[in-house]
Amino acid sequence: MNETAAYVLLGSLLFAIGLVGFLARRNLIVIFLSTELMFQGVVVNLAAMSRFHQHVNGQIFALHLLVIAAVEAGIALGLVVLLYRRKGTLDSQRWASMWG
Amino acid sequence: MTPASSYLIYGSFAAGAIAVYLLLPRPGRSTRTAGGLLGLAALAAVLGLTADRFLAPAGVDVVFYVSATVALVAAVKMITHERPVYSALYFVLVVLAVTPLLLLQEAEFLAVALVIIYAGAIMVTYVFVIMLSQQSDQPMYDRRSSEPFVAVFAGFVTMAIVAGQLGALPVSAAPSAASSPAASAVRDETANTTLVGRVMMSDYVVAFELAGVLLLVAMIGAIAVSRKRVPSDVPVEEGPPPGAIGRQVPPF
Numbered sequence: 001m002n003e004t005a006a007y008v009l010l011g012s013l014l015f016a017i018g019l020v021g022f023l024a025r026r027n028l029i030v031i032f033l034s035t036e037l038m039f040q041g042v043v044v045n046l047a048a049m050s051r052f053h054q055h056v057n058g059q060i061f062a063l064h065l066l067v068i069a070a071v072e073a074g075i076a077l078g079l080v081v082l083l084y085r086r087k088g089t090l091d092s093q094r095w096a097s098m099w100g
Numbered sequence: 101m102t103p104a105s106s107y108l109i110y111g112s113f114a115a116g117a118i119a120v121y122l123l124l125p126r127p128g129r130s131t132r133t134a135g136g137l138l139g140l141a142a143l144a145a146v147l148g149l150t151a152d153r154f155l156a157p158a159g160v161d162v163v164f165y166v167s168a169t170v171a172l173v174a175a176v177k178m179i180t181h182e183r184p185v186y187s188a189l190y191f192v193l194v195v196l197a198v199t200p201l202l203l204l205q206e207a208e209f210l211a212v213a214l215v216i217i218y219a220g221a222i223m224v225t226y227v228f229v230i231m232l233s234q235q236s237d238q239p240m241y242d243r244r245s246s247e248p249f250v251a252v253f254a255g256f257v258t259m260a261i262v263a264g265q266l267g268a269l270p271v272s273a274a275p276s277a278a279s280s281p282a283a284s285a286v287r288d289e290t291a292n293t294t295l296v297g298r299v300m301m302s303d304y305v306v307a308f309e310l311a312g313v314l315l316l317v318a319m320i321g322a323i324a325v326s327r328k329r330v331p332s333d334v335p336v337e338e339g340p341p342p343g344a345i346g347r348q349v350p351p352f
Contacts, residue, residue, distance in 0.1 A: 005266045007205065010168050012262040013146070014175055014194070016255040017120070021179030023251035024124050026241040029184050029230055033191055036222070037175055040198055043214065047207040056292075056299050059210045060307075063296070066217055067311045071318040073222045077229045078325040084233040086330050091241035 007048030015041030028080050028090045032073070039069045108145065109263050116142035117256035123180040124245040124252075143172055163200050171197035182242045184230045188223055195219040209293040 018037030025031055043062045050058025080090070087094050119142055122135030147165055171194050178190035195218045202211035245251070290298070300308055 006164065007201065009146070009263060009266055010171070010201070012259060013172060014198075016258045016262075017172070017175045017179060019258060020120055020124075020251045020255035023254060024245040024248045025179065026244065026246050027184055029226065029233070030179070030187050033184075033187050033226065034179055036191060036218075037178065037194065040194055040218075043210070044198055044201055047202050047205040047210060050207065051205040056295050059207045059292075059296055060300050060304055062207070062210050063213060063300070064307060064311055066213060067315060070217060070222055071314055073225060074322045075318055075325065077225060078322045081229060081233060082325060082328060082330055085332060087333055089235065089239070089241070090233055091239075093241065093246060 004048050004052040008045055011041045011043075011045030011048065013041070014038075014044060017041075026092050028083065028092050029077075031092060032076050032080070035076075036069060036073065039065060106264070110260055112142050112145035113256055113259045113263065116146065117252045117259075120176060120180070120255070121248055121252040123176060124248045125180065125182050125243050126245060126248070127243060139173075139176060143169065161204055163204060167197045167200045171201070182238065184234075184242070185227065188226045188230060191226075192219045192223050195223075206292060208291075209296045 015038050018034045018039075018041060021034030021037065022031055025034065042065065046058040046062040046065070048058075050056060050062075083095070084090055115138055119135045119139030122131040123139065147168060174190045174193040174197060178187045178194065181187050181190065195214060199211045199215055202208075202214065
C-alpha cells in the first residue's frame with residue numbers, strides 16, 4: 001500500500017467513525033460533532049489527493065470546506081439552542097414524532 | 101489484492117466495528133474494557149495493513165503511525181463518551197492529531213488554518229453551547245444509543261466499500277517530479293502558503309468571494325435564528341420580573 005492509499009484509508013476511517021457517531025448518538029450536539037468529524041476525514045483525504053496529483057486544488061477545496069464547516073456549525077448550534085428552549089432537552093428522540 | 105489480504109482487511113474492519121459497538125453508550129457499562137481491547141487490536145491490524153513499505157520515502161513515516169493512532173483513538177472516544185464536553189475536547193485532540201498528517205502531505209497552510217479555525221473557534225463555540233444547554237448530570241439520552249447495531253453496520257459497510265477499492269491503487273509511489281516538471285518547479289520554489297494564495301486569488305477568486313458572501317449571510321441568519329422567541333412546550337416557572345431582585349439587595 002503506497003502512501004496515498006494509507007492516507008485515504010485513514011481519511012475514510014475518520015469519516016466512517018463520524019458516520020457511526022452521527023447515527024448512534026442521541027445528544028443533538030454530539031450528532032453535530034460527529035458531522036465535524038466527517039469533515040476531518042474528508043480534509044485528510046483531500047490533502048492526500050492534492051499531494052498525489054502535485055497540485056494545490058485539493059487544499060483550496062479543503063479551505064472552502066473549512067468555511068462551510070464553520071458556517072454550518074454556527075447555524076446548527078443556533079438551531080440547537082432554539083430546539084433546547086422548545087423542549088427543555090437535547091434528546092433527538094423527543095423530536096422523533098412528527099407532531100407540530 | 102490477494103484473498104488473504106482482503107480477509108485481513110475486512111476482518112480488521114469487522115473487529116473494529118464490533119469494538120465500537122461494544123464501546124457505544126449502553127445501560128450497564130461492563131463491555132467497555134472488552135470493546136477497548138478489541139478496538140486496539142483492530143487498530144493495530146489496520147495500521148499494519150499500511151506497513152508494506154514501512155519507512156519513507158516509499159512508504160509512510162513513523163509520524164503517520166503515531167498521529168493516526170492518536171486520531172483514531174480520540175475519534176472513537178469522542179463518539180462513545182457519555183459526556184458531551186469530553187466529546188468536544190476529544191474532537192480538539194482529533195484536529196490536533198490530523199495536523200501532523202497534513203504537514204506530512206505538504207499542506208502547511210491548511211494545517212495551521214485547521215488548528216486556528218477548527219480547534220480554536222468552532223470548538224469553543226461548541227463548548228459554549230454545551231455549557232448553556234446542559235441539564236442534570238448524566239441525562240438518560242447520553243447513556244443510551246439509538247440503533248447502535250445499524251449504525252455500526254453502516255460504518256463497516258462504508259469502510260469495506262472504500263478499502264475494497266484501495267487494493268486497486270498502484271503500488272508505486274506518488275508521481276515523481278519527472279512527470280510534471282513545470283508544476284514541480286513552481287512547487288519547489290514557492291512556499292505552500294504563497295502557492296495556495298496565488299492559486300486561490302487567480303483561479304478560484306469567484307469561489308473565494310462567494311465564501312465571503314456565504315459567511316456574511318450565515319452570520320445574519322444565525323443572528324436572526326437566535327433572536328426568535330419560541331414558546332416552550334415544557335412549563336417553565338416564571339422568575340421575578342427584571343429589576344425586582346435589585347430592589348431587594350441593599351447597595352454597598
